[in-house]
Amino acid sequence: FRRKQPSAKELITAITKGDKIALSRAITLIESTNEAHLDKANEVIQGCLPYANQSVRIGITGVPGVGKSTFIEAFGKYLTSLGKKVAVLAVDPSSSISHGSILGDKTRMEELVKDENAFIRPSASGDSLGGVARKTRESIILCEACGYDTIIIETVGVGQSETAVHSMVDFFLLLKIAGAGDELQGIKRGIMEMADTIVINKADGDNKAKAKLAKTEFNRALHLFPAKKSGWIPKVTTCSAIDKEGIDNVWQLIADYLEITKKNHFFELKRQEQNQFWMLETINEQLKNRFYHHSEIITLLEANKKAVQNNEISPFAAAQILLEKYFDK
Template sequence: MENEKIKNTALNEKAGISPPEIFSAAVVKNIQKFRKVQPSSEELVQGILSGNITALSRAITLVESTNPDHLAKANEVINACLPHANKSVRIGITGVPGVGKSTFIEAFGKHLTGLGKKVAVLAVDPSSTISHGSILGDKTRMEELVKDENAYIRPSASGDTLGGVARKTRETITLCEACGFDTIIIETVGVGQSETAVHSMVDFFLLLKIAGAGDELQGIKRGIMEMADAIVINKADGDNIRKAKLAKTEFNRALHLFPAKRSGWIPTTATCSAITQDGIPEVWETISKFIELTNGNDYFNVKRSEQNEYWMLETINEQLKLNFYNNSEIQTLLESNKKAVQNDEISPFAAAQILLEKYFKG
């Protein structure tokens, strides 16, 4: 009797039908077989130059790898792609978390692809310092742009580098340019110091702000404001329009306090809404004017030459650090010196000197 009552309620689970197969076993097998095959550097280069996105993605994965065995292969690919690179406009976009970077980039990217541009978005996602995991959710947030055949979104974990922008990001730009992308957008984590690294690898540096966040009066401070080629107040829609216009005026006043830029460009301020698309076309017009001006006075090429020199030195520093910590003798000595420093048996500076002397003598 009790069982009969349960059957007549909504709590009763009725027997359903078996769900259909959502994938083909044959297709899965082919994909697994394909992934096991490691293409040669020549095959990757040919794929990249022909615009193959799969080859581009695999080459970027190779560049990002920390496996020493992948380094030589990655360098071969990059060197072969280098003559076909340097034909794009590189745009750095930064702003604090919550300013709407991803939403802005999607709206901006869709506008560019509508103009016939090929857009590559290199989005850096914060990594946990504990688990080293990363959400890599940019493709989810940019759901319209990711479906655009003229756009490519590559989210990468920030790792332990400054804002996640390091050698891998710089070389990824080269690969994307060789693949035919004429507009490269780099989105930073927005943690503060990463902007310096982004500024050293882009042509135009865009700072996103939101009204009412208390930043207006801080605009007179040097640093990020001084690096910006344009400040755009995002989320200028609905009840926020008046606040955004007021913030624009305040930031515009602050920009006039800074010395003139070497490029001859006068930084601009603007408002936009990634939701309503208002102001998005004007952002690209501003960037186009900047490129026209800096190409005319040759600052564009001078800056890129300086950036190449900067990243050569950064790569040397990074490689020295990597070699130091991967040295087996140093690893053993490092552990004993760590304990000695923790127990106040030796100063951190003396311990560091011992390790460095051992490394260079070895």
């Protein structure tokens, strides 16, 4: 006996009433690779869109071990204590390889998972970052329609995924820990440049003095970057996620950021630009997907790969044949 699947309309109604189960189901639909689910997923997203947008979207990145899940747990609990509704999503393209995900481990965020005003969803899996990121981007809309006013997007700071997350959030937070005077080594300049705030975690016990020093160094480094279009000057702060110290400070910084960027309209402008970016991203992704999954192209591609390998045809001429075949079909 299988329960009848709810229709798109039923899902939309339930989501906008704050139903977590409907929200989970709709996200599963978005994540589905079944072509038949695509239309239904799009209908749900479209239906939710008028209810979305009343939120702040915060990106959090940092290398494994820096304390992301501990921080998000403490931060999330703090936000729900202020009466906010918090959704935690993730972008982790490696999850499909390891069959785990950065948010898949049930022991993570134990308190937040139990919180009635929190919704936690592990990263979608998929073989391309673009696909995984798009699914998270679409899930944000559903979470907002479901009444979540604070959306946290977590990603591991080891690859390209930060750029994707940066392009779907209002505020980007880089989590770090203090080292022994080598704070600025090994951080990609680009990631630091994206950060609206650097939070130095584990500022507790013997680490406190080091964290303070790191704060000074990062502050100095941030001043070398050109001024941001947002009119916001990136800040550095310290916290201890375990002792729940400095968490309120992080939220205060975000609140300050929102005040400034809403006043100067950067907030709105950035979201508009992000929407255009995601439209183009989706076109790129779907063009590629459809092309490479087309049965005639698959056969022709194999033949041309061999021909190119044997120098029978130039790579460009072979590409041209394939593209023409696809677009003139």
